[in-house]
Amino acid sequence: MIDKTKNILIVGVGGQGVILASELLSEAAMKAGFDVKKSEVHGMAQRGGVVSSHVRFARKVYSPLIPEGDSDVVLAFEAAEGLRWANNVNEDGLVVVNTQEIIPPIAFTKGYDYPEKPIEQARKQVKRLIAIDAIGIAQRLGNVKGVNTVLLGAIAGELPISDEIWEAVIRRRVPRGTEEMNIAAFKEGAKAAVML
Amino acid sequence: MSKIKKLPEIKEPTRMLMSGNEGIALGAREAGVYFASAYPGTPSTEIMETFARLPGIIAQWAPNEKVAFETGIGAALAGARTMVCMKHVGVNVAMDPLMTFAYTGTIAGFVLISADDPEMHSSQNEQDNRYLARFAKIPMLEPSDSQEAHDFFKLAIQISEEFETPVMLRITTRISHAKGIVDLVPWPVPQVSGFKKDPDRFVMVPQFAKIRHHEVELRTERLKLYSEETAINHAEPGKGKVGIVTGSISYHHVREVMPNAPVFKIGMSNPLPIEAIRTFAGTVDELFVVEELDPFYEEQILAAGIKCEGKKYFPCEGELNPNIVAEGLRIAGVLDWQAPKLHPGEVDVIPRPPVLCSGCPHRTVFTALKKMKADVFGDIGCYTLGALKPLNALHTCICMGASIGMASGVQKVEGSKRPVVGIIGDSTFLHSGITGLLGAVYNKAPVTIIILDNRATAMTGGQQHPATGHTLQGEETTAVNLVELCKVLGVKNVCEIDAYDYEETLKVIKETTSSGETSVVITNRPCMLYPVKKKPEPLEVKLDICNGCGACIRIGCPSIRLIDETTDKGLQKVAIDPDTCTGCELCAHVCPLDECILPVK
Numbered sequence: 192m193i194d195k196t197k198n199i200l201i202v203g204v205g206g207q208g209v210i211l212a213s214e215l216l217s218e219a220a221m222k223a224g225f226d227v228k229k230s231e232v233h234g235m236a237q238r239g240g241v242v243s244s245h246v247r248f249a250r251k252v253y254s255p256l257i258p259e260g261d262s263d264v265v266l267a268f269e270a271a272e273g274l275r276w277a278n279n280v281n282e283d284g285l286v287v288v289n290t291q292e293i294i295p296p297i298a299f300t301k302g303y304d305y306p307e308k309p310i311e312q313a314r315k316q317v318k319r320l321i322a323i324d325a326i327g328i329a330q331r332l333g334n335v336k337g338v339n340t341v342l343l344g345a346i347a348g349e350l351p352i353s354d355e356i357w358e359a360v361i362r363r364r365v366p367r368g369t370e371e372m373n374i375a376a377f378k379e380g381a382k383a384a385v386m387l
Numbered sequence: 388m389s390k391i392k393k394l395p396e397i398k399e400p401t402r403m404l405m406s407g408n409e410g411i412a413l414g415a416r417e418a419g420v421y422f423a424s425a426y427p428g429t430p431s432t433e434i435m436e437t438f439a440r441l442p443g444i445i446a447q448w449a450p451n452e453k454v455a456f457e458t459g460i461g462a463a464l465a466g467a468r469t470m471v472c473m474k475h476v477g478v479n480v481a482m483d484p485l486m487t488f489a490y491t492g493t494i495a496g497f498v499l500i501s502a503d504d505p506e507m508h509s510s511q512n513e514q515d516n517r518y519l520a521r522f523a524k525i526p527m528l529e530p531s532d533s534q535e536a537h538d539f540f541k542l543a544i545q546i547s548e549e550f551e552t553p554v555m556l557r558i559t560t561r562i563s564h565a566k567g568i569v570d571l572v573p574w575p576v577p578q579v580s581g582f583k584k585d586p587d588r589f590v591m592v593p594q595f596a597k598i599r600h601h602e603v604e605l606r607t608e609r610l611k612l613y614s615e616e617t618a619i620n621h622a623e624p625g626k627g628k629v630g631i632v633t634g635s636i637s638y639h640h641v642r643e644v645m646p647n648a649p650v651f652k653i654g655m656s657n658p659l660p661i662e663a664i665r666t667f668a669g670t671v672d673e674l675f676v677v678e679e680l681d682p683f684y685e686e687q688i689l690a691a692g693i694k695c696e697g698k699k700y701f702p703c704e705g706e707l708n709p710n711i712v713a714e715g716l717r718i719a720g721v722l723d724w725q726a727p728k729l730h731p732g733e734v735d736v737i738p739r740p741p742v743l744c745s746g747c748p749h750r751t752v753f754t755a756l757k758k759m760k761a762d763v764f765g766d767i768g769c770y771t772l773g774a775l776k777p778l779n780a781l782h783t784c785i786c787m788g789a790s791i792g793m794a795s796g797v798q799k800v801e802g803s804k805r806p807v808v809g810i811i812g813d814s815t816f817l818h819s820g821i822t823g824l825l826g827a828v829y830n831k832a833p834v835t836i837i838i839l840d841n842r843a844t845a846m847t848g849g850q851q852h853p854a855t856g857h858t859l860q861g862e863e864t865t866a867v868n869l870v871e872l873c874k875v876l877g878v879k880n881v882c883e884i885d886a887y888d889y890e891e892t893l894k895v896i897k898e899t900t901s902s903g904e905t906s907v908v909i910t911n912r913p914c915m916l917y918p919v920k921k922k923p924e925p926l927e928v929k930l931d932i933c934n935g936c937g938a939c940i941r942i943g944c945p946s947i948r949l950i951d952e953t954t955d956k957g958l959q960k961v962a963i964d965p966d967t968c969t970g971c972e973l974c975a976h977v978c979p980l981d982e983c984i985l986p987v988k
Binding site: 300 | 710727
């Protein structure tokens with residue numbers, strides 16, 4: 192069992208499914224025998240705000256908040272959010288960014304612009320970054336709601352959690368009838384991350 | 388919404404990942420709590436939402452925290468173990484019964500949950516409610532994670548019954564919403580012993596209250612001894628000569644950065660275990676106090692003549708986190724620490740302030756008020772977002788119900804030079820607006836009060852309230868009629884409007900604000916998210932007609948965006964996202980062109 196706490200920061204925009212993804216990850220880590228803490232703030236989140244969820248696991252976890260700059264994985268559900276949070280990854284950590292762009296209404300008022308090529312900007316700041324078109328992959332599998340599991344699949348290679356545990360957790364937590372699609376999405380995400 | 392889904396009974400010891408709020412709900416069930424009452428408020432809401440789904444108990448939403456508390460007193464005096472839950476500012480509303488219930492004390496266990504919000508994630512202030520437990524002279528427990536939230540609740544019930552006092556369980560947003568592993572056990576069958584008359588104790592007229600106040604002082608002395616002895620206040624030995632006194636979430640941040648330091652962990656923080664802390668202080672050379680918000684521990688420790696430092700190094704604003712704690716200890720010269728190397732080029736990315744949802748019926752009203760250049764006195768709810776860009780159509784927000792009183796006060800001293808409007812949601816109106824409106828009518832304030840009736844307590848997740856016709860546990864009930872209610876209060880001019888009809892909305896508000904009498908305008912479109920989603924009939928922009936005027940962009944709808952295609956004059960045209968558009972048609976109403984924004988074919 193690892194002693195150093197594994198820190199995974201999952202970020203995105205309200206309504207994208209960041210919280211569900213962090214739930215699945217936390218449950219998988221618990222099933223794998225770790226102490227787990229997970230933290231995010233509810234409330235304003237669903238109204239288009241920034242959502243960030245901290246998931247930490249180890250033999251024993253204290254703070255539910257990841258120390259700044261010490262995430263082993265930053266998983267961004269949205270491109271500009273990838274740019275916002277990329278520098279929270281640690282020296283050897285991995286940033287995974289979904290290529291989807293969600294432009295906030297404020298971008299159409301004076302003085303605010305959505306960043307140019309956010310993923311390329313983020314790439315310059317970190318050692319390891321993978322960009323994934325999770326919507327495209329999910330659509331090819333026939334259900335755009337598989338974005339969540341595609342992205343979890345993409346970070347799975349970084350984590351000490353077996354495929355059997357992932358599969359069991361996905362089966363338990365996703366809506367009935369979408370189990371096979373979600374498991375396929377998870378595998379496709381994992382495959383895409385390796386290929387890049 | 389009808390019957391809510393019940394949770395399965397816990398029949399054998401079980402281990403689950405749960406939030407502090409869920410931990411409290413399950414802890415309450417294990418403690419034999421039979422009755423719970425609350426008003427929704429972030430970060431406390433999920434306690435009741437979880438508890439209400441457990442079999443064998445009564446859980447109800449009250450119109451406000453004062454009523455929740457008073458109903459809870461009744462249940463506890465009838466011998467049922469009781470929980471009342473509220474956010475920190477909700478306790479302000481419940482202070483009146485709290486201060487005197489502290490005198491009478493309770494029969495069955497009574498626990499008040501105060502869910503504070505350091506950092507103001509979803510609140511108007513970050514008051515530190517630990518002072519309120521001390522003010523009311525009641526014991527207070529401060530759990531640090533989900534397991535403790537669960538365990539401390541059960542202990543709180545024990546303390547409440549042993550000392551016959553209400554107990555405050557004080558949590559914060561991080562405790563409420565962070566998840567951790569919790570061990571659960573099977574539940575008892577809740578008991579109700581029945582109310583027994585005891586006027587010397589429960590009729591707080593001066594001659595009896597004086598006797599009870601003396602009892603409170605005696606109780607406090609006994610509680611001090613308890614706090615010195617209880618296992619939830621304890622020293623954790625460690626290496627080095629620097630000791631730290633801490634509690635609540637700060638304990639975990641301290642352990643994160645100084646895993647081996649001697650720590651005194653506070654679990655019961657009123658009364659503080661001062662002598663145990665004095666003993667701990669004697670084992671170290673330097674003593675630091677790490678606590679979120681105000682110096683609640685630090686001031687009492689200093690007042691007891693124990694040397695320590697705290698707020699000199701740790702802020703009293705916002706939440707703490709491992710980095711802030713480490714940095715404070717570094718400046719204090721006791722931790723060799725360096726901020727983890729952030730990668731160069733700290734990025735400044737576009738902010739995402741929360742916005743009213745696509746199809747939100749509030750947007751129409753704010754668009755009209757902006758057009759009228761009205762002075763708008765706001766309240767607590769989603770509609771507070773009307774203050775932000777690009778609507779900028781709400782100009783104050785203080786507390787639940789303040790809109791009506793403030794609008795009346797402004798109008799009284801200023802006269803009606805500009806339209807003066809108070810704007811309040813349905814749940815907030817029932818919580819604290821009714822008396823304000825009564826005052827406006829009584830004092831003849833010619834203000835217009837707009838009740839944004841979306842049939843839900845929307846901001847906190849769409850909870851039921853006395854005008855929705857359903858209870859927390861899913862039963863049908865009487866729904867108060869807001870129009871009749873306002874009329875009975877003496878408002879002669881009560882208008883109902885369709886919040887998706889911009890022209891009508893503008894016209895009616897113009898009329899009422901110039902009518903010279905107290906008027907009420909009630910909108911009648913339900914929240915887009917609760918209780919049932921409206922079937923969307925999305926709109927689209929005819930690009931051959933769009934002239935790039937930007938009128939639709941200025942309503943701040945998240946489904947409308949500027950696109951690269953421009954008009955002959957170089958103005959950007961707009962597009963509507965068909966996946967998120969709800970077809971409310973406000974954009975079509977404000978569009979100066981005919982046939983530009985139409986339903987998708």
